[in-house]
Amino acid sequence: MRRKLLLRRLTNLSILVGKYYLDHYRIHGSARVLRTLLGHADNGLRIDALTKSYLLITISHSVVNDLIHAVKTSLNDYIRYREFRIVYDKEVWGPIDVSRTIRTYPSGLYASLTYFLTSKSPEYVLLREMAVGALKAVRRILNDSLNIKFEQGREDLMGEFRGRVESLGRAIRRLRRLITRLPRPVVKYSEDELVQEVRRLLPYSSPWFTTAYNAYLLSRYLVRTIRVAQRRFRVGRYDLVLLGWRLYEIFIYTVLLSVFIEHGYEVKRRSPRRLILVRGGDEVRVLFNSPLGSSIVRDVNGDTDIAREIRGRPDASISGSRRTVVVECKFSGNPTYITAGRFKVMAYMYEYNADLGVLVFPDLDGRFVYDEEDRATSSLWDVMARNNGIAKITLSNGRSLYIVRADPAEGDKPGEIWEGIKSRFLSVLKDEGLIT
Numbered sequence: 001m002r003r004k005l006l007l008r009r010l011t012n013l014s015i016l017v018g019k020y021y022l023d024h025y026r027i028h029g030s031a032r033v034l035r036t037l038l039g040h041a042d043n044g045l046r047i048d049a050l051t052k053s054y055l056l057i058t059i060s061h062s063v064v065n066d067l068i069h070a071v072k073t074s075l076n077d078y079i080r081y082r083e084f085r086i087v088y089d090k091e092v093w094g095p096i097d098v099s100r101t102i103r104t105y106p107s108g109l110y111a112s113l114t115y116f117l118t119s120k121s122p123e124y125v126l127l128r129e130m131a132v133g134a135l136k137a138v139r140r141i142l143n144d145s146l147n148i149k150f151e152q153g154r155e156d157l158m159g160e161f162r163g164r165v166e167s168l169g170r171a172i173r174r175l176r177r178l179i180t181r182l183p184r185p186v187v188k189y190s191e192d193e194l195v196q197e198v199r200r201l202l203p204y205s206s207p208w209f210t211t212a213y214n215a216y217l218l219s220r221y222l223v224r225t226i227r228v229a230q231r232r233f234r235v236g237r238y239d240l241v242l243l244g245w246r247l248y249e250i251f252i253y254t255v256l257l258s259v260f261i262e263h264g265y266e267v268k269r270r271s272p273r274r275l276i277l278v279r280g281g282d283e284v285r286v287l288f289n290s291p292l293g294s295s296i297v298r299d300v301n302g303d304t305d306i307a308r309e310i311r312g313r314p315d316a317s318i319s320g321s322r323r324t325v326v327v328e329c330k331f332s333g334n335p336t337y338i339t340a341g342r343f344k345v346m347a348y349m350y351e352y353n354a355d356l357g358v359l360v361f362p363d364l365d366g367r368f369v370y371d372e373e374d375r376a377t378s379s380l381w382d383v384m385a386r387n388n389g390i391a392k393i394t395l396s397n398g399r400s401l402y403i404v405r406a407d408p409a410e411g412d413k414p415g416e417i418w419e420g421i422k423s424r425f426l427s428v429l430k431d432e433g434l435i436t
Helices: 002-024 030-037 049-080 098-107 122-145 155-179 191-204 207-220 244-262 304-310 335-352 372-386 414-431
Strands: 082-089 110-117 226-229 239-243 266-271 274-279 282-288 316-320 325-329 356-361 390-394 400-405
Touching (some): 002 049, 002 226, 030 207, 049 207, 122 191, 122 207, 244 316, 244 325, 244 414, 372 400, 390 414
Parallel strands (some): 356 400
Antiparallel strands (some): 274 282
């Protein structure tokens, strides 16, 4: 029963926010995408067609942009980099290699040392082959995306999706023009032969060669399945895997953001993990997985740089002229884990002098109650069941800590789930005067 519930949560999360996975965690560049997504997921679920297409277009951008950078850098290296070789000719091109010239002199040939342009280097031929191979995979993704259908209720994604598709098309055309400037191979490589030859040269090659190789490797996974799972392992057959707890964090963040936008706030400035919203004279900063500027952590043995690194990073936070809110998400039903989350929220509240803390989780499994603190958390779950999934803890300093149920499987349709959880957060924010 609980296994089916988890699968339903993962399915709905991927539909609701799977398309934002790479953007919210700033997972860009082929090497980082491989490092973050590649793995094996036991019983992982396949994501829906639209989310998959959206993610593949974003990943393809990383592949093409990395290859454009690699080719441009390699072409620039033509000017500076030369390969030192022996040449046999009737003319002398540099210092004479006496021992070799003795053998060839009867034929009228001198053996001399000179430099050649790097177009003679095998890295350039292999670079072209990697770029051509990756381009085939990316163009397939682009063609498939042109036929994608938008289901009812998801039409709002059409404009943004089409914009990304057009941008990818422009990048592909740019890469194709650059590829024509690279030397063609004398023989055709198979995929395995290409990888084997590239790996042989990698330890001695320029950084652009490594960048191109990562892009080529990532392009080979574009035709594989994208899955969503609770855990990812580094054994077995690899796919691209989205993690449920990451999707849950994005889900809660976007729900909070939508509450403000639907109540008249507009995006004034956008940067990675940070949005500034305004409504009239009121300005609100909404952060994702980022430290606030009001941390009480000053230094570590006098080192302020280390202090900045160890500051808490709430899953979401809201700060402005009215109040400061910190939010912690726990994609689990384990009472011990949720108990730890409750104390973590209070730690964030102390560090950032926050007026309000919110702990969010989907449900609680009473089978895993082990001690008094777990039993206390279980009693809060009973309170939430009687109060629309919300429990309010008032602290002695007058500040509040809310425990909120947000279960991606609590409804039949993803749209209904979104609206139901959003109304719960709206109730909290209104009670605390953050939304009027």
